[in-house]
Amino acid sequence: MGKIVVEVMLKPEILDPQGTAVSAALPRLGFNFAKSVRQGKRFEIEVEGEPTPAQLAEVEKAAEKLLANPVIETYVVKAEK
Amino acid sequence: MGKIVVEVMLKPEILDPQGTAVSAALPRLGFNFAKSVRQGKRFEIEVEGEPTPAQLAEVEKAAEKLLANPVIETYVVKAEK
């Protein structure tokens, strides 16, 4: 069984309230490593067999149409392992 | 500037209504590639300079303490690029 991953992040110019909240919380807990944090979504899609290029192209389409909102988000599609 | 990524997913035994909803929506849009879908979170953390092992260890701690809830979630920390 194969896995395709879609990572969806807000475009850099779009406000990310969740990322901002996390970035503000980290130093309060004594973590000072972060210059900024952005929070996005990760979809793990299980497919039959090894992901094929055709499948990846389909996932790309699904990402554009359903998994991401291209008005405010960008996405990356990857075959995993 | 470097980037550390934390991927957080619900444990397999925990109900994932978002993933389930995506899985159900895909075939309605004519996409039939997915055997199952799980939805999780992706944090992109910007750090000063290339991520160091010490930094990664700190992020690991932050993931355990804040970014993920180990009761229901698992996480992976990665340096990006």
Next chain:
Amino acid sequence: MKVGVVTFPGTLDDRDAARAVGAAGASAISLWHGDADLKGVDAVVLPGGFSYGDYLRCGAISRFAPVMEKIIDAANGGMPVLGICNGFQVLCEAHLLPGALTRNHALHFLCRDQKLTIENTSTAWTSSFSQGQEIVIPLKNGEGSFQCDDQTLSALESEGRIVARYLGEDPNGSRNLIAGITNERGNVVGLMPHPEHAINVLTGPSADGLGFFTSVLKAMVK
């Protein structure tokens, strides 16, 4: 009798909780998240809302507020603590209660008048009810689905730590229709529905919610 009501940034139901405390005959003392000071209260309510916007996970950020350290200590010492909705989520994140609250199975925020049965009347917050009593109080949340592993679930069930269960159609996908649970000692209770919005029939679906607040008064007198 002084009952503390905590305000985090983004807390919404603090005034309602204070009103309910007052209606039950105690005085409500407001506690600020940033002050590690319980002001000598006898019990604490963590009210509903969207503390820190519910960003990251509900309750995940509030759980680290200075006031929470004191509350965790006090709860471990036996002080009655009630977490309602977001407060329940905070208690789980703080590990005062087991499990976690996740996205409603239908993915929508759901606000409705909810029927419950009270299944444990020996906690600090439920002694005014009778075993098996059916009540109606508002349920309103987006992440109210109680989840935990099988082992925790069977412990909760066998130890009688399910405080309240949803009646009728499953509102959110909670395991075993759990609406509220307690810790082993019975002083800490987490409840997804909102008793503070049901203290009279003018502004709520019933006055059933008042029982939670009168219970704690009895517990403190003891």
Next chain:
Amino acid sequence: MALDTVASAKSNPDISQPFAELGLKPDEYARIKEILGRRPTSSELAMYSVMWSEHCSYKSSKVHLKQFGDKAVKTDALLVGIGENAGVVDVGQGYAVTFKIESHNHPSFVEPYQGAATGVGGIVRDILTMGARPIAVMDPLRFGPADAPDTRRVLPGIIAGVGGYGNCLGLPNIGGEVVFDETYLGNPLVNALCIGVMKHSDIKLAKAAGAGNLVVLYGAKTGGDGIGGVSVLASETFESTGPAKRPAVQVGDPFVEKVLIECSLEIFAEDLVVGIQDLGGAGLSCATSELASGGSGGMKVELDRVPLRDATLSPEEILMSESQERMCAIVEPSKINRFLEICKKWDVTVTVIGEVTDGDRLEITWHGDLIVDVPPRTVAHEGPVYNRPLAKPDYVDRVNAEVITVKLPESAEEIKAAVLKLAAAPNLADKSWVTDQYDRYVQGNTIQSQPDDSGMVRIDEKTHLGVAVATDANANWSYLNPYEGAKLALAEAARNIATAGAKPLAVTNCLNFGSPEDPGVMWQFAESVRGLADGCLEMGLPVTGGNVSFYNQTGSVAILPTPVIGVLGVIDDVRTRTPMSFDRAGLELYLLGETQNDIAGSEWAYLHGQRGGKAPIADLKREMRLIDLLVTGNKEKLFVAAHDLSQGGLSATLTEMVLRHGIGAEVTLENVGQTLISESPGRVVVAIDPAKSNALKDLAAKENIVMTKIGNTGGDSLIVNGAKIALSELRKAHTETFPKLFG
């Protein structure tokens, strides 16, 4: 691009500037040059272009909206009138209430969730700006056909957005509308209303007075949100704007807004501001120019001090940014420390960006260079005014002449089928799928919300004083006759307040129309405004504010004229309100008001594909007598329940009443088809204890309102002239529609 300063505008006067791309007409650009005596700098051009856009300047509507002032009744209840962020009315006991509706239509089509969410956020800040604590919201919405694929994209997102933002602010949602029509398919309407309450002495105004006072920006940091959104999104149809021109969507952060509300209320409570303005459309351009213009005119701002989310923003972009959750206050220097302290307590970003001067210019610098030097009134209040051509469109006489031929139910089977069909029609079906996503309990003061005729909140827990608000629009009638349509919507909203026993007090509105450049649309608009102004004069109600949304059209097809009218009323004791339904058997049901052959524009005609004929003519004198009857009857405790008749007529009203508490009714109607289906205005069904029937008769006679006994309550069915519909079957029809459509 090099910084364009006032100095370079003088030394380099002839460069060509992109005024047309920014939505300015050549003569508007010429006027800016005339005002300044030179070409504008690029920052000045940015400011003028957003502030002179239709959305901000009301350039096409101003000449008509004037009537709300000219025709207004003089009333002491009006504490702040049109022109401020929101009007304020006196509701007694020292309380003042402010309420207003705004539209966020176009952004909600582009990004339904964020568009609707930021719509709620914007109107809440307007209310907060007046010095009030926001206490409730409402959301009148319009969508394309319920079963259209794009409605399935747009509606769930908009509902989730309204809920997501309002719930997180802790504002109970106490009402709204969900209406479907083809014309809204590419132009959904998202109108949002907010109500706020304060003591009289707490009212705040948008004015920058007192030289030396500080200009303070607080709230969220400024990013590239919705740059040009005001001028581009709100002022042009999508047809003329390709994707390249589509600006960044604004994303709201309700958590920041919630904190901003609490922080601001604490600041107000300590009386730390001289003037205050929210940042909405046109962002800092609007806030600085309006504050300066509202005061004596002089203000200096150091724009480089504005905290940024995106360090690469240019001064022009900072001036135009529509980042949400920001406020601008004028603070005396002696109070600034306390102001900063409160912001710190709430973890709110705050920056002093300038000061009030004793001059009459708004001067903005960027790292020391002067980039804006303008008379603020010319930006904020003296924009262009158009008296646009208007002409009655051809369709009006044509559709008015159509005769409605739709068959009305007669037999028992037909009656049953009609009641069920109406109960299940998307426009009339149970809206719980929507309202269950909204918190109606928070704050603990909600007395009425969906499915009541109006929303009602308690504003004083000790005295039980409360206010009720209803919004209404009947676009079908406005299409047939915009003048009467506006009056009828006003009457309906007022009636929806009165059924509960509250007395109507003030009016707000949101006027949603197509392109003002179309003379036919302009005529619809002018007629609607004239109708509303005349109606308010006749009913003695002041218009306290509102909003205009133009360019709601796809290609050459405009939306139905949709003037959404909000009416606010007062009730002295919320505990005595009349509920919308009965909870017991053995009561008598009366229909108050007369039923005429008003099938034109009705839901029944719409369901049968007919939208011609003539709209009813509003009889506001009679409406006022009916309102009197309802308010007096409530005081005298005559009613167990009272429910308004509107879309879907008596059929819809009875359906809603019997399903509310699961108590049936049996009614017998003369001329049953028409009585059940017609949508004649000015009607209400009341349920009373039989012992009160004489008192009701006397009251109705005194108010000269026709009253007809139609039946009794009880049983587990709705029985109409022998046609028996089990409540279970009726409930199924009524509640199934939305979950089936939207999941």
